Amino acid sequence: MEAPTTKQQAILDYMKGHVSEHSYWPSIRDIQAKFRFASTNAVFGHLQALERKGVLQRIPGAARAYKIAPEVVPDLSATVITYEGPGENVIELDAVPFLGAIPAGFPDYTESSGVVASMQAPLPAGARRRPPESFALRVRGDSMIEADINDGDTVIIEPGTPKHGDIVAALIDGETTLKRLIKQGSKVYLKAENSNYPNLTPVSSLVIQGIAKQVVKAI
Amino acid sequence: MEAPTTKQQAILDYMKGHVSEHSYWPSIRDIQAKFRFASTNAVFGHLQALERKGVLQRIPGAARAYKIAPEVVPDLSATVITYEGPGENVIELDAVPFLGAIPAGFPDYTESSGVVASMQAPLPAGARRRPPESFALRVRGDSMIEADINDGDTVIIEPGTPKHGDIVAALIDGETTLKRLIKQGSKVYLKAENSNYPNLTPVSSLVIQGIAKQVVKAI
DNA sequence: CTTGACAGTGAACAAACATTCATAGAACAT
DNA sequence: ATGTTCTATGAATGTTTGTTCACTGTCAAG
Numbered sequence: 001m002e003a004p005t006t007k008q009q010a011i012l013d014y015m016k017g018h019v020s021e022h023s024y025w026p027s028i029r030d031i032q033a034k035f036r037f038a039s040t041n042a043v044f045g046h047l048q049a050l051e052r053k054g055v056l057q058r059i060p061g062a063a064r065a066y067k068i069a070p071e072v073v074p075d076l077s078a079t080v081i082t083y084e085g086p087g088e089n090v091i092e093l094d095a096v097p098f099l100g101a102i103p104a105g106f107p108d109y110t111e112s113s114g115v116v117a118s119m120q121a122p123l124p125a126g127a128r129r130r131p132p133e134s135f136a137l138r139v140r141g142d143s144m145i146e147a148d149i150n151d152g153d154t155v156i157i158e159p160g161t162p163k164h165g166d167i168v169a170a171l172i173d174g175e176t177t178l179k180r181l182i183k184q185g186s187k188v189y190l191k192a193e194n195s196n197y198p199n200l201t202p203v204s205s206l207v208i209q210g211i212a213k214q215v216v217k218a219i
Numbered sequence: 220m221e222a223p224t225t226k227q228q229a230i231l232d233y234m235k236g237h238v239s240e241h242s243y244w245p246s247i248r249d250i251q252a253k254f255r256f257a258s259t260n261a262v263f264g265h266l267q268a269l270e271r272k273g274v275l276q277r278i279p280g281a282a283r284a285y286k287i288a289p290e291v292v293p294d295l296s297a298t299v300i301t302y303e304g305p306g307e308n309v310i311e312l313d314a315v316p317f318l319g320a321i322p323a324g325f326p327d328y329t330e331s332s333g334v335v336a337s338m339q340a341p342l343p344a345g346a347r348r349r350p351p352e353s354f355a356l357r358v359r360g361d362s363m364i365e366a367d368i369n370d371g372d373t374v375i376i377e378p379g380t381p382k383h384g385d386i387v388a389a390l391i392d393g394e395t396t397l398k399r400l401i402k403q404g405s406k407v408y409l410k411a412e413n414s415n416y417p418n419l420t421p422v423s424s425l426v427i428q429g430i431a432k433q434v435v436k437a438i
Numbered sequence: 439c440t441t442g443a444c445a446g447t448g449a450a451c452a453a454a455c456a457t458t459c460a461t462a463g464a465a466c467a468t
Numbered sequence: 469a470t471g472t473t474c475t476a477t478g479a480a481t482g483t484t485t486g487t488t489c490a491c492t493g494t495c496a497a498g
Contacts, residue, residue: 024284063282065243
């Protein structure tokens with residue numbers, strides 16, 4: 001996808017900020033005034049460009065009506081640390097408590113609007129978190145197959161505040177699942193990295209247990 | 220505040236749902252079509268009523284532009300469990316680890332838009348969470364004075380998913396504070412229960428350590 | 439019985455708003 | 469040199485949309 005220019009990005013950011021502050025979208029004339037354009041058509045062109053580049057969706061004819069496209073997530077597969085034999089990685093793995101297997105969850109595209117949950121994340125049954133609070137989980141299923149995390153792999157989960165694009169261990173319906181975190185405005189999505197399942201299932205609440213930092217590949 | 224009628228509430232719910240689904244507000248004619256009104260004025264009257272009752276704010280002249288007023292929180296002071304002497308409550312208190320005092324935080328009205336944080340909540344320094352994961356905190360300050368939680372009281376914090384109106388222990392700028400959780404659409408607020416401080420301070424992220432379930436009053 | 443609040447129809451208006459057309463300079467590759 | 473793309477101006481157009489006015493029926497309080 002083509003990247004927006006700096007001005008287009010500035011306009012997009014202003015629109016996002018306007019929604020965040022006022023809870024409704026700005027009109028074209030609002031944007032025009034903000035950026036001191038002499039013509040509404042200048043804004044119009046930029047909005048068309050933003051839509052053509054896939055980051056903004058306009059609703060033709062409707063006033064103050066837009067949708068923000070989910071941000072594109074950079075491919076993390078290249079940054080995954082792969083276990084290739086005895087070495088420091090092994091020690092690091094052994095140093096954290098092993099808590100069990102991830103029931104892998106459903107390889108769907110889960111939406112959670114108005115996320116509030118922020119809580120002591122429940123651990124798998126019988127497990128007890130110890131300092132340094134990192135733990136390992138065995139992956140079951142292929143919901144993250146396109147992030148190069150496959151069935152049988154082991155992921156190292158660490159506590160922390162997840163950023164957009166992070167792969168997180170999230171608790172959905174009592175099961176720990178591995179998904180990529182997608183922020184879109186004030187909404188949060190959990191995205192399975194498996195193109196075979198483009199479904200979208202809403203969940204009421206969201207509890208994140210940690211961020212997947214490393215992957216130990218099954219050999 | 221006067222309560223909306225069932226029809227007015229239905230319209231308000233539809234508007235909220237429309238925003239949640241489409242990310243922009245419906246027009247009056249959208250609402251008209253949804254509820255099969257023969258006139259736009261029927262919708263107009265209901266919107267005026269909703270605004271008069273303080274649950275909806277209209278932006279005059281602007282299309283598809285509204286704000287939702289923060290929901291009113293029911294008074295929980297009557298449901299607070301008060302410690303009145305030796306008994307089961309004492310045992311319950313002794314059964315949970317006592318972790319320290321809440322630096323009570325600032326008695327302000329804190330806003331957090333686009334909340335994402337959902338994480339292993341940091342514990343007060345030197346503390347270590349143990350099963351059953353409940354703990355007690357001593358209250359300092361009078362930010363929750365109107366919820367009948369005063370300086371010197373002890374609150375029992377339990378993990379769980381907080382609902383709208385729950386009193387939560389939240390970590391703001393590294394300090395644990397006691398506030399009431401307010402959900403407003405996709406936004407989350409932390410409200411101090413002290414009418415002397417109607418301030419509104421934005422915070423970037425939000426970590427909730429637990430829900431205040433009981434209050435042990437200082438005698 | 440009357441008054442007033444409430445909920446609705448129907449028509450019409452005026453402002454807000456997205457959209458289109460014509461035009462043009464600057465940057466840039468062909 | 470020349471065409472293309474990007475960005476912008478300026479004016480005009482037509483729809484969308486909030487808003488108002490006049491009128492009707494219902495229901496409960498006084």
